[in-house]
Amino acid sequence: MPPFPTDRFGLIHRDAALNAGFSDEQLSGATARRELVRLIPGVWTPALDVPTGADSLEKRHRLRALAVATSGPADGHPLSHVSAAALHELPMLHPDLSLVHVTTGRTSGGSIRAHRHLHAAPLEAGEVVEVDVIRVTSIERTAVDVATMSNFDQALVIFDAALREGADQTVMADLLAGRRRRSARNARRALPFANAAAESVGESWGRAQMIDAGLPIPTLQREFVIGGHTYRSDFDWEELLVGEFDGLHKYGRLRSADESATDVVVREKLREDRLRAKGITVVRWTWSTLEKRQLAPLLQPWLAKLGLFAA
Known part of the structure; x- marks a missing residue:
């Protein structure tokens, strides 16, 4: 069977399909076989075009x-x-x-x-x-x-x-x-x-939780130059504490075309080691930390220890 006609967005409209010689039975059959996915009554998209994965x-x-x-x-x-x-x-x-x-x-x-x-x-x-x-x-x-x-x-x-x-x-x-x-x-x-300057949903959500907890507002995307290398942090407090959100695509976003995921992990560890060698504390968290609203309890002791927050 020839493909159903699609519009500029790849959508299949019933009227256009009928005008092209297809029948309602063919549309229903393709939907039952999961070749098409109905978006709203009278409009479908090919199943192969349905987005999957993140977002x-x-x-x-x-x-x-x-x-x-x-x-x-x-x-x-x-x-x-x-x-x-x-x-x-x-x-x-x-x-x-x-x-x-x-x-x-x-x-x-x-x-x-x-x-x-x-x-x-x-x-x-x-x-x-x-x-x-x-x-x-x-x-x-x-x-x-x-x-x-x-x-x-x-x-x-x-x-x-x-x-x-x-x-x-x-x-x-x-x-x-x-x-x-x-x-x-x-x-x-x-x-x-x-x-x-917030680069992702996770970074914004984390900052919202900091604000709700009354924590000091960090500087976003501060750059550090150490040993001729420039490093950028997600969150920074007075160049004493750096916060890093490890989102689902963190390493994918940081990886260049000729790097493997392992290369990025090693590079990130070296980056952290150099920051710590300069006396900067680095704290990491994940999406799970945000979901459980555990970010403020994670940060409070470090902020207090470094004199950045009155516990």
Whole structure:
């Protein structure tokens, strides 16, 4: 059987398939054989194109959001909230991706349907942009919308991510100033702490836990020059304590094309040895540390010992 017709995003729409001579039975059969995956009623993607691995949930949500955006009328509402974040490729912390979110631009008429959440809220002209010809809320509006539906940790993660992509912090502050709902409280608290130098969800989440615990705010991505080598730390306190987050892709990110994973581990150990030889304490943690909220108890004794925190 010839392949089903796809659009520019690799999606298969029922109407296009029927117009190309395929039948509903063929679409259903391909779905039953797991050759196709249904994203929303009337839209599929080839099973081989379904993202897997790290960040796959957000990438799958992006496909669902595209399915919604390409199935409505030409003047359809822009994607917003976590769905716009997926299009902007803004990483999030534990987002609720069960529904595709759109904003109507009106003050009333919001609703929740089987796979879509329509938000009734005004939209200024500058708050709607295009990403791959799909209308979405701007990065600033998207970050604020996500943050106001989130806890403090999640809000800081999305604001850090938005700043990394060039978002204007003043614009986000202005947008927040107009939010009256109690849900904006976490976002207002998080925005002043936002920092584009945070390089990952894990680094942002770790800093959120430090802030919650009242720990001193570290310098991010400080560079140390030792023996002619330049080393950069995830977190640094007064060049006395360095904190390193070992995320899932830490070593993959650090590895150059001609290095093995073992080479990177050895290089990182030498780096730590040189930092310690200069009198700098190095503390490491993993995603599990963050999940169990054990970061503050891990750091407090070291900060106190080095005179950086009153225990």
